[in-house]
Amino acid sequence: MITDGAPRKAPEAPCPYFPDRIFVQRYFFGLEASPDETSALLAAGWRRFGTFFFRPDCPGCQACVPVRLDAAGLELSPSQRRVWRLNQDVEAAVVPLEYREEYYELYRHHSQVRFGKETDADDFRTSTALRDGWPLWGSATKGMML
Numbered sequence: 193m194i195t196d197g198a199p200r201k202a203p204e205a206p207c208p209y210f211p212d213r214i215f216v217q218r219y220f221f222g223l224e225a226s227p228d229e230t231s232a233l234l235a236a237g238w239r240r241f242g243t244f245f246f247r248p249d250c251p252g253c254q255a256c257v258p259v260r261l262d263a264a265g266l267e268l269s270p271s272q273r274r275v276w277r278l279n280q281d282v283e284a285a286v287v288p289l290e291y292r293e294e295y296y297e298l299y300r301h302h303s304q305v306r307f308g309k310e311t312d313a314d315d316f317r318t319s320t321a322l323r324d325g326w327p328l329w330g331s332a333t334k335g336m337m338l
Contacts, residue, residue, distance in 0.1 A: 193225040201249065208307055213253055219246040234260060291317060 199218040207213040221243045225233070230240065238247045239258055248256040268276060296316045303309040 193229050194223040196221040199245075202246075207250070207253075210253075210255065214250060216249045216251065217246045218249045219244065221245070234258070 197220065199220045202217045202219055205215045207215040222245055223243055225240075233245060234240070236247075237258055238245050240246075247258075250256070293313075296313050299316050300311050303311045
């Protein structure tokens with residue numbers, strides 16, 4: 193895997209789950225992670241969003257527990273089957289990684305509802321597209337997103 197350096201500590205922030213706690217994470221960016229490398233990182237508690245790898249590192253707290261499911265062996269509960277049936281019109285596709293207004297609107301809504309954070313398109317581009325000078329958008333990484 194190609195990384196942008198050793199994992200580093202992000203600034204402290206209010207915990208999105210427990211209002212009286214502080215959230216801290218370690219993170220790095222990685223390209224071309226093999227399935228074995230990805231599996232080892234996930235087993236060690238790292239999480240992944242595209243090229244962004246992170247794990248909680250909160251002082252005095254171990255409440256966040258990553259959960260991995262064996263998708264091939266997953267058996268849906270009755271309520272999950274109901275939700276599956278009700279969402280048969282939802283489509284997923286792998287598309288070229290690029291800025292789109294619809295992606296920004298989804299990000300803006302999530303930031304507002306989940307974290308109470310106002311954002312704008314420039315914030316979206318800089319917070320998701322170029323972190324620490326590490327290019328995530330465009331042909332430099334032949335990026336794809338789901």
